[in-house]
Amino acid sequence: MKYSVLDAIACPECGGQLQVEVFEEINISGSRDAMAAGPCTEYCGRNGIRPQQAPDVEANCEACRSHEILSGVLKCACGMWYPVIRGVPRLLPKELESSSMFYYPGFFEKYEGVLPALQREQKAEVEKGLEVKGKEDTIYRFTYEWNEFKDYDDDNFSIGIGPIGDDFFQGKRVLDAGCGAGRHSRAARRHGAREVYAMDLSNAVDAAFENTVSDGSINVVQGDIFHPPFKRGAFDLIYSLWALPHTHNPPQGFHALVPCLNSSGSIVVYLYNSQRWLSYKILGLMRKITLKLPNPAVRLIALALGTIDYGLLIKPYALLSKFAPVKAVLDKVTPSHIRLYSTRSFKTCHTDWMDRLFYPYVHYYSRVDADLWLRREKFAEKSILTLGSHGLIVRGTGLA
Ligand SMILES: [Zn+2]
Numbered sequence: 001m002k003y004s005v006l007d008a009i010a011c012p013e014c015g016g017q018l019q020v021e022v023f024e025e026i027n028i029s030g031s032r033d034a035m036a037a038g039p040c041t042e043y044c045g046r047n048g049i050r051p052q053q054a055p056d057v058e059a060n061c062e063a064c065r066s067h068e069i070l071s072g073v074l075k076c077a078c079g080m081w082y083p084v085i086r087g088v089p090r091l092l093p094k095e096l097e098s099s100s101m102f103y104y105p106g107f108f109e110k111y112e113g114v115l116p117a118l119q120r121e122q123k124a125e126v127e128k129g130l131e132v133k134g135k136e137d138t139i140y141r142f143t144y145e146w147n148e149f150k151d152y153d154d155d156n157f158s159i160g161i162g163p164i165g166d167d168f169f170q171g172k173r174v175l176d177a178g179c180g181a182g183r184h185s186r187a188a189r190r191h192g193a194r195e196v197y198a199m200d201l202s203n204a205v206d207a208a209f210e211n212t213v214s215d216g217s218i219n220v221v222q223g224d225i226f227h228p229p230f231k232r233g234a235f236d237l238i239y240s241l242w243a244l245p246h247t248h249n250p251p252q253g254f255h256a257l258v259p260c261l262n263s264s265g266s267i268v269v270y271l272y273n274s275q276r277w278l279s280y281k282i283l284g285l286m287r288k289i290t291l292k293l294p295n296p297a298v299r300l301i302a303l304a305l306g307t308i309d310y311g312l313l314i315k316p317y318a319l320l321s322k323f324a325p326v327k328a329v330l331d332k333v334t335p336s337h338i339r340l341y342s343t344r345s346f347k348t349c350h351t352d353w354m355d356r357l358f359y360p361y362v363h364y365y366s367r368v369d370a371d372l373w374l375r376r377e378k379f380a381e382k383s384i385l386t387l388g389s390h391g392l393i394v395r396g397t398g399l400a
Protein backbone atom coordinates (compact mmCIF):
# COMPACT_ATOMS: atom_id res chain seq x y z
CA MET A 1 0.00 0.00 0.00
CA LYS A 2 1.37 3.37 -1.03
CA TYR A 3 0.84 6.44 1.19
CA SER A 4 -1.01 8.01 -1.74
CA VAL A 5 -3.81 5.47 -1.23
CA LEU A 6 -4.90 7.58 1.78
CA ASP A 7 -5.98 10.20 -0.76
CA ALA A 8 -8.83 7.97 -1.97
CA ILE A 9 -9.72 5.51 0.79
CA ALA A 10 -12.05 6.22 3.73
CA CYS A 11 -13.35 4.34 6.76
CA PRO A 12 -15.96 1.86 5.44
CA GLU A 13 -18.02 2.37 8.60
CA CYS A 14 -18.18 6.18 8.88
CA GLY A 15 -16.50 7.59 5.74
CA GLY A 16 -13.86 9.36 7.86
CA GLN A 17 -10.23 10.06 6.91
CA LEU A 18 -7.88 7.22 7.81
CA GLN A 19 -4.39 7.73 9.26
CA VAL A 20 -1.65 5.16 8.90
CA GLU A 21 0.82 3.79 11.42
CA VAL A 22 3.56 1.88 9.63
CA PHE A 23 5.18 -1.31 10.98
CA GLU A 24 7.15 -2.28 7.89
CA GLU A 25 7.75 -0.52 4.57
CA ILE A 26 10.08 -0.67 1.60
CA ASN A 27 11.36 2.11 -0.59
CA ILE A 28 10.90 1.18 -4.21
CA SER A 29 11.83 4.54 -5.73
CA GLY A 30 13.54 4.20 -9.06
CA SER A 31 11.95 0.84 -9.81
CA ARG A 32 8.84 2.30 -11.43
CA ASP A 33 7.36 5.55 -12.64
CA ALA A 34 6.13 6.73 -9.24
CA MET A 35 4.68 10.09 -10.20
CA ALA A 36 2.79 9.08 -13.33
CA ALA A 37 -0.50 9.19 -11.40
CA GLY A 38 0.13 12.71 -10.04
CA PRO A 39 0.31 14.21 -6.52
CA CYS A 40 -2.21 13.71 -3.69
CA THR A 41 -5.19 16.07 -3.90
CA GLU A 42 -7.50 15.51 -0.89
CA TYR A 43 -5.11 14.16 1.70
CA CYS A 44 -1.36 13.59 1.51
CA GLY A 45 -0.59 10.50 3.57
CA ARG A 46 3.18 10.73 3.81
CA ASN A 47 3.12 14.38 4.88
CA GLY A 48 -0.13 14.20 6.88
CA ILE A 49 -1.66 17.34 5.30
CA ARG A 50 -4.68 18.34 3.22
CA PRO A 51 -3.06 20.03 0.19
CA GLN A 52 -6.06 22.32 -0.46
CA GLN A 53 -5.95 23.70 3.10
CA ALA A 54 -2.16 24.09 3.19
CA PRO A 55 -1.20 25.50 -0.23
CA ASP A 56 2.08 26.91 1.17
CA VAL A 57 3.38 23.54 2.34
CA GLU A 58 5.28 21.76 -0.35
CA ALA A 59 4.16 18.15 -0.16
CA ASN A 60 6.67 15.63 -1.40
CA CYS A 61 4.27 13.24 -3.08
CA GLU A 62 7.08 11.39 -4.78
CA ALA A 63 7.62 9.76 -1.37
CA CYS A 64 3.87 8.98 -1.11
CA ARG A 65 4.11 6.85 -4.18
CA SER A 66 7.59 5.39 -3.90
CA HIS A 67 7.14 3.66 -0.53
CA GLU A 68 5.20 0.44 -0.24
CA ILE A 69 3.75 -0.14 3.25
CA LEU A 70 3.87 -3.91 3.80
CA SER A 71 2.34 -3.99 7.25
CA GLY A 72 0.72 -1.41 9.46
CA VAL A 73 -2.58 -0.21 10.80
CA LEU A 74 -5.11 2.31 9.51
CA LYS A 75 -7.00 4.23 12.18
CA CYS A 76 -10.19 6.27 12.05
CA ALA A 77 -11.37 8.90 14.52
CA CYS A 78 -14.56 6.82 15.00
CA GLY A 79 -12.49 4.17 16.80
CA MET A 80 -12.36 1.59 14.00
CA TRP A 81 -9.00 0.34 12.78
CA TYR A 82 -7.98 -1.79 9.84
CA PRO A 83 -4.78 -3.79 9.32
CA VAL A 84 -2.43 -3.50 6.35
CA ILE A 85 -1.29 -7.07 5.72
CA ARG A 86 1.10 -8.24 2.98
CA GLY A 87 0.99 -4.80 1.38
CA VAL A 88 -2.81 -4.62 1.16
CA PRO A 89 -5.13 -2.47 3.32
CA ARG A 90 -7.89 -4.73 4.68
CA LEU A 91 -10.86 -2.36 4.76
CA LEU A 92 -13.60 -4.83 5.54
CA PRO A 93 -16.74 -3.70 7.40
CA LYS A 94 -17.17 -4.55 11.08
CA GLU A 95 -19.11 -7.76 10.50
CA LEU A 96 -16.23 -9.27 8.47
CA GLU A 97 -13.30 -8.08 10.58
CA SER A 98 -12.60 -11.47 12.09
CA SER A 99 -11.95 -12.81 8.58
CA SER A 100 -8.50 -11.13 8.52
CA MET A 101 -7.69 -12.71 11.91
CA PHE A 102 -8.73 -16.10 10.60
CA TYR A 103 -6.66 -15.98 7.41
CA TYR A 104 -3.59 -14.09 8.72
CA PRO A 105 -3.03 -15.19 12.33
CA GLY A 106 0.73 -14.60 11.93
CA PHE A 107 0.19 -10.85 11.47
CA PHE A 108 -1.89 -10.55 14.64
CA GLU A 109 0.63 -12.59 16.65
CA LYS A 110 3.61 -10.63 15.38
CA TYR A 111 2.11 -7.20 16.04
CA GLU A 112 -0.01 -8.02 19.09
CA GLY A 113 1.91 -5.55 21.24
CA VAL A 114 1.54 -2.61 18.85
CA LEU A 115 -1.94 -3.13 17.45
CA PRO A 116 -4.76 -1.17 19.13
CA ALA A 117 -6.81 -3.15 21.63
CA LEU A 118 -9.22 -5.41 19.82
CA GLN A 119 -12.69 -4.05 19.37
CA ARG A 120 -15.53 -5.69 21.19
CA GLU A 121 -17.00 -7.05 17.99
CA GLN A 122 -13.75 -8.83 17.23
CA LYS A 123 -13.44 -10.42 20.65
CA ALA A 124 -16.95 -11.76 20.95
CA GLU A 125 -18.04 -13.33 17.70
CA VAL A 126 -21.07 -11.28 16.67
CA GLU A 127 -24.35 -12.94 15.85
CA LYS A 128 -24.01 -13.49 12.10
CA GLY A 129 -26.94 -13.32 9.72
CA LEU A 130 -27.23 -15.28 6.47
CA GLU A 131 -25.88 -12.35 4.52
CA VAL A 132 -22.60 -12.33 6.46
CA LYS A 133 -22.29 -16.12 6.16
CA GLY A 134 -22.76 -15.72 2.39
CA LYS A 135 -19.98 -13.14 2.30
CA GLU A 136 -17.70 -15.43 4.32
CA ASP A 137 -18.39 -18.25 1.85
CA THR A 138 -17.60 -15.87 -1.00
CA ILE A 139 -14.29 -15.03 0.68
CA TYR A 140 -13.52 -18.74 1.19
CA ARG A 141 -14.22 -19.72 -2.44
CA PHE A 142 -12.66 -16.79 -4.29
CA THR A 143 -9.60 -16.71 -2.01
CA TYR A 144 -8.89 -20.26 -3.12
CA GLU A 145 -9.77 -19.82 -6.79
CA TRP A 146 -7.69 -16.71 -7.48
CA ASN A 147 -4.67 -17.66 -5.37
CA GLU A 148 -4.53 -21.14 -6.95
CA PHE A 149 -5.13 -19.80 -10.46
CA LYS A 150 -3.40 -16.45 -10.10
CA ASP A 151 -1.82 -16.66 -13.55
CA TYR A 152 -5.21 -17.15 -15.26
CA ASP A 153 -5.06 -14.52 -17.96
CA ASP A 154 -8.04 -15.04 -20.23
CA ASP A 155 -8.48 -11.81 -22.14
CA ASN A 156 -12.20 -11.05 -21.85
CA PHE A 157 -11.82 -7.45 -20.68
CA SER A 158 -12.99 -5.93 -23.97
CA ILE A 159 -16.05 -8.22 -23.96
CA GLY A 160 -17.08 -7.10 -20.46
CA ILE A 161 -16.40 -3.37 -20.93
CA GLY A 162 -18.02 -3.31 -24.38
CA PRO A 163 -17.18 -1.00 -27.28
CA ILE A 164 -15.22 2.06 -26.09
CA GLY A 165 -13.54 5.06 -27.68
CA ASP A 166 -9.80 5.74 -27.34
CA ASP A 167 -10.37 8.21 -24.49
CA PHE A 168 -12.65 5.99 -22.40
CA PHE A 169 -9.92 5.23 -19.82
CA GLN A 170 -7.49 8.01 -20.71
CA GLY A 171 -6.20 9.90 -17.65
CA LYS A 172 -8.92 8.55 -15.34
CA ARG A 173 -8.83 7.33 -11.77
CA VAL A 174 -10.66 4.02 -11.93
CA LEU A 175 -12.15 1.51 -9.48
CA ASP A 176 -12.15 -2.18 -10.45
CA ALA A 177 -14.87 -3.52 -8.12
CA GLY A 178 -14.35 -7.28 -7.74
CA CYS A 179 -10.83 -7.49 -9.18
CA GLY A 180 -10.00 -11.17 -8.50
CA ALA A 181 -6.31 -11.68 -9.31
CA GLY A 182 -6.13 -8.26 -10.99
CA ARG A 183 -6.05 -8.99 -14.72
CA HIS A 184 -8.75 -6.43 -15.58
CA SER A 185 -6.91 -3.76 -13.57
CA ARG A 186 -3.83 -4.32 -15.71
CA ALA A 187 -6.01 -4.12 -18.82
CA ALA A 188 -7.49 -0.78 -17.65
CA ARG A 189 -3.95 0.60 -17.28
CA ARG A 190 -3.06 -0.63 -20.76
CA HIS A 191 -6.07 1.35 -22.02
CA GLY A 192 -4.62 4.51 -20.47
CA ALA A 193 -6.15 4.75 -16.97
CA ARG A 194 -4.09 7.17 -14.83
CA GLU A 195 -4.56 5.15 -11.67
CA VAL A 196 -6.51 1.98 -10.83
CA TYR A 197 -7.85 0.85 -7.45
CA ALA A 198 -8.31 -2.93 -7.56
CA MET A 199 -10.78 -4.06 -4.88
CA ASP A 200 -11.96 -7.53 -3.92
CA LEU A 201 -13.85 -8.94 -0.94
CA SER A 202 -11.69 -12.06 -0.82
CA ASN A 203 -7.98 -12.63 -0.22
CA ALA A 204 -7.65 -12.84 -4.00
CA VAL A 205 -6.16 -9.40 -3.27
CA ASP A 206 -2.91 -11.22 -2.33
CA ALA A 207 -2.68 -12.58 -5.89
CA ALA A 208 -3.74 -9.18 -7.28
CA PHE A 209 -1.00 -7.43 -5.26
CA GLU A 210 1.63 -9.84 -6.55
CA ASN A 211 0.38 -9.49 -10.13
CA THR A 212 0.29 -5.68 -10.12
CA VAL A 213 2.99 -4.50 -7.71
CA SER A 214 5.37 -3.65 -10.57
CA ASP A 215 2.89 -1.00 -11.75
CA GLY A 216 3.17 2.05 -9.48
CA SER A 217 -0.32 3.22 -10.52
CA ILE A 218 -2.33 0.18 -9.41
CA ASN A 219 -3.45 0.07 -5.77
CA VAL A 220 -4.92 -3.10 -4.30
CA VAL A 221 -7.51 -2.83 -1.53
CA GLN A 222 -9.58 -5.48 0.26
CA GLY A 223 -13.10 -4.18 0.62
CA ASP A 224 -16.81 -4.87 0.34
CA ILE A 225 -18.89 -3.44 -2.54
CA PHE A 226 -21.72 -2.85 -0.02
CA HIS A 227 -19.45 -0.69 2.18
CA PRO A 228 -17.02 0.78 -0.37
CA PRO A 229 -13.98 2.05 1.57
CA PHE A 230 -13.57 5.20 -0.54
CA LYS A 231 -14.34 8.89 -0.36
CA ARG A 232 -17.42 10.22 -2.12
CA GLY A 233 -16.62 11.28 -5.67
CA ALA A 234 -13.19 9.60 -5.62
CA PHE A 235 -13.46 8.03 -9.10
CA ASP A 236 -13.90 9.07 -12.73
CA LEU A 237 -14.88 5.54 -13.69
CA ILE A 238 -16.04 2.44 -11.83
CA TYR A 239 -16.41 -0.92 -13.49
CA SER A 240 -17.41 -4.32 -12.17
CA LEU A 241 -16.98 -7.24 -14.56
CA TRP A 242 -18.39 -10.70 -13.74
CA ALA A 243 -18.46 -9.70 -10.07
CA LEU A 244 -21.63 -7.85 -9.03
CA PRO A 245 -23.99 -10.76 -9.97
CA HIS A 246 -22.05 -12.92 -7.47
CA THR A 247 -23.05 -10.76 -4.48
CA HIS A 248 -26.13 -11.34 -2.32
CA ASN A 249 -27.94 -8.26 -3.62
CA PRO A 250 -26.54 -6.84 -6.90
CA PRO A 251 -28.81 -3.76 -7.20
CA GLN A 252 -27.95 -2.78 -3.62
CA GLY A 253 -24.24 -3.19 -4.47
CA PHE A 254 -24.68 -1.06 -7.61
CA HIS A 255 -26.33 1.77 -5.65
CA ALA A 256 -23.61 1.56 -2.97
CA LEU A 257 -20.88 2.09 -5.58
CA VAL A 258 -22.43 5.08 -7.37
CA PRO A 259 -21.64 7.70 -4.62
CA CYS A 260 -17.92 6.95 -5.17
CA LEU A 261 -18.25 8.50 -8.67
CA ASN A 262 -17.60 12.17 -9.29
CA SER A 263 -20.37 14.20 -10.96
CA SER A 264 -19.20 13.49 -14.51
CA GLY A 265 -18.09 9.91 -13.78
CA SER A 266 -19.24 6.67 -15.43
CA ILE A 267 -20.09 3.23 -14.15
CA VAL A 268 -20.02 0.02 -16.21
CA VAL A 269 -21.29 -3.31 -14.91
CA TYR A 270 -21.50 -6.66 -16.62
CA LEU A 271 -24.63 -8.68 -15.73
CA TYR A 272 -25.82 -12.13 -16.76
CA ASN A 273 -28.79 -12.04 -19.08
CA SER A 274 -31.80 -13.95 -17.71
CA GLN A 275 -32.61 -15.27 -21.20
CA ARG A 276 -30.29 -18.25 -20.73
CA TRP A 277 -32.37 -19.61 -17.93
CA LEU A 278 -32.07 -23.33 -18.81
CA SER A 279 -28.27 -23.65 -18.52
CA TYR A 280 -28.43 -21.46 -15.39
CA LYS A 281 -30.97 -23.83 -13.83
CA ILE A 282 -28.75 -26.87 -14.54
CA LEU A 283 -25.68 -25.14 -13.10
CA GLY A 284 -27.75 -24.11 -10.06
CA LEU A 285 -28.57 -27.77 -9.38
CA MET A 286 -24.89 -28.75 -9.69
CA ARG A 287 -23.91 -26.00 -7.26
CA LYS A 288 -26.32 -27.34 -4.68
CA ILE A 289 -23.88 -30.25 -4.39
CA THR A 290 -20.53 -28.57 -5.01
CA LEU A 291 -21.13 -25.78 -2.48
CA LYS A 292 -21.23 -28.43 0.24
CA LEU A 293 -17.79 -29.77 -0.76
CA PRO A 294 -14.36 -28.42 0.16
CA ASN A 295 -12.41 -26.41 -2.43
CA PRO A 296 -9.97 -29.15 -3.62
CA ALA A 297 -12.88 -31.55 -4.27
CA VAL A 298 -14.68 -28.98 -6.43
CA ARG A 299 -11.43 -28.38 -8.27
CA LEU A 300 -11.28 -32.09 -9.16
CA ILE A 301 -14.92 -32.17 -10.34
CA ALA A 302 -14.20 -29.09 -12.47
CA LEU A 303 -11.18 -30.87 -13.92
CA ALA A 304 -13.34 -33.86 -14.89
CA LEU A 305 -16.07 -31.69 -16.43
CA GLY A 306 -13.52 -29.49 -18.17
CA THR A 307 -11.78 -32.55 -19.64
CA ILE A 308 -15.08 -33.92 -21.01
CA ASP A 309 -16.16 -30.50 -22.30
CA TYR A 310 -12.79 -29.72 -23.90
CA GLY A 311 -11.90 -33.22 -25.14
CA LEU A 312 -15.28 -34.26 -26.55
CA LEU A 313 -16.74 -30.97 -27.76
CA ILE A 314 -14.45 -27.95 -27.85
CA LYS A 315 -11.28 -29.50 -29.30
CA PRO A 316 -13.07 -31.53 -32.03
CA TYR A 317 -14.98 -28.37 -33.02
CA ALA A 318 -11.71 -26.37 -33.10
CA LEU A 319 -10.05 -28.99 -35.33
CA LEU A 320 -12.99 -29.47 -37.71
CA SER A 321 -13.69 -25.77 -38.06
CA LYS A 322 -10.28 -25.27 -39.64
CA PHE A 323 -11.98 -26.35 -42.87
CA ALA A 324 -14.18 -23.48 -44.01
CA PRO A 325 -17.03 -25.49 -45.57
CA VAL A 326 -17.28 -27.73 -42.48
CA LYS A 327 -17.16 -24.67 -40.19
CA ALA A 328 -20.08 -23.07 -42.05
CA VAL A 329 -22.27 -26.11 -41.36
CA LEU A 330 -20.98 -26.70 -37.81
CA ASP A 331 -21.53 -23.09 -36.72
CA LYS A 332 -25.26 -23.45 -37.37
CA VAL A 333 -25.63 -26.25 -34.84
CA THR A 334 -22.82 -25.59 -32.32
CA PRO A 335 -23.74 -23.81 -29.07
CA SER A 336 -22.05 -20.43 -28.55
CA HIS A 337 -20.24 -21.78 -25.45
CA ILE A 338 -18.26 -24.26 -27.61
CA ARG A 339 -17.48 -21.72 -30.32
CA LEU A 340 -16.25 -19.25 -27.69
CA TYR A 341 -13.94 -21.74 -25.94
CA SER A 342 -12.50 -23.09 -29.22
CA THR A 343 -10.05 -20.17 -29.21
CA ARG A 344 -9.15 -20.64 -25.54
CA SER A 345 -6.83 -22.98 -23.66
CA PHE A 346 -7.77 -26.05 -21.63
CA LYS A 347 -6.66 -24.20 -18.51
CA THR A 348 -9.20 -21.45 -19.17
CA CYS A 349 -11.89 -24.09 -19.65
CA HIS A 350 -10.95 -25.80 -16.35
CA THR A 351 -10.80 -22.55 -14.35
CA ASP A 352 -14.13 -21.38 -15.74
CA TRP A 353 -15.75 -24.69 -14.78
CA MET A 354 -14.44 -24.23 -11.26
CA ASP A 355 -15.84 -20.74 -11.25
CA ARG A 356 -19.32 -21.99 -12.27
CA LEU A 357 -19.36 -24.57 -9.47
CA PHE A 358 -17.93 -22.21 -6.88
CA TYR A 359 -19.80 -19.00 -6.35
CA PRO A 360 -22.27 -18.94 -3.46
CA TYR A 361 -24.50 -16.40 -5.26
CA VAL A 362 -25.47 -15.76 -8.84
CA HIS A 363 -28.25 -13.51 -10.16
CA TYR A 364 -29.65 -12.96 -13.65
CA TYR A 365 -31.30 -9.85 -15.05
CA SER A 366 -33.32 -8.56 -17.96
CA ARG A 367 -32.93 -5.19 -19.70
CA VAL A 368 -36.00 -3.96 -17.80
CA ASP A 369 -34.31 -4.74 -14.45
CA ALA A 370 -31.11 -2.97 -15.49
CA ASP A 371 -33.06 0.05 -16.72
CA LEU A 372 -34.63 0.41 -13.26
CA TRP A 373 -31.18 0.52 -11.64
CA LEU A 374 -30.07 3.29 -14.01
CA ARG A 375 -33.29 5.31 -13.61
CA ARG A 376 -33.00 5.31 -9.83
CA GLU A 377 -29.61 7.02 -10.09
CA LYS A 378 -30.78 9.68 -12.57
CA PHE A 379 -27.81 9.35 -14.94
CA ALA A 380 -27.54 11.97 -17.69
CA GLU A 381 -26.54 9.26 -20.17
CA LYS A 382 -27.38 5.61 -19.91
CA SER A 383 -27.20 2.53 -22.09
CA ILE A 384 -27.77 -1.20 -21.90
CA LEU A 385 -26.05 -3.39 -24.45
CA THR A 386 -27.20 -6.98 -24.94
CA LEU A 387 -24.44 -9.52 -25.64
CA GLY A 388 -26.16 -12.46 -27.29
CA SER A 389 -28.21 -14.41 -24.79
CA HIS A 390 -25.55 -14.36 -22.07
CA GLY A 391 -24.69 -10.85 -21.00
CA LEU A 392 -25.82 -7.27 -20.47
CA ILE A 393 -23.43 -4.33 -20.31
CA VAL A 394 -25.01 -1.60 -18.22
CA ARG A 395 -23.56 1.92 -18.34
CA GLY A 396 -24.46 5.19 -16.68
CA THR A 397 -22.64 8.53 -16.94
CA GLY A 398 -23.04 11.93 -15.27
CA LEU A 399 -25.01 12.27 -12.06
CA ALA A 400 -27.72 14.93 -12.00
ZN1 LIG B 1 -14.64 5.55 10.95
Ligand SMILES: [Zn+2]
Pocket residue numbers: 004039040043044045046047059060061062064
Ligand atom coordinates in the same frame (compact mmCIF):
# COMPACT_ATOMS: atom_id res chain seq x y z
ZN1 LIG C 1 1.29 12.99 -1.13
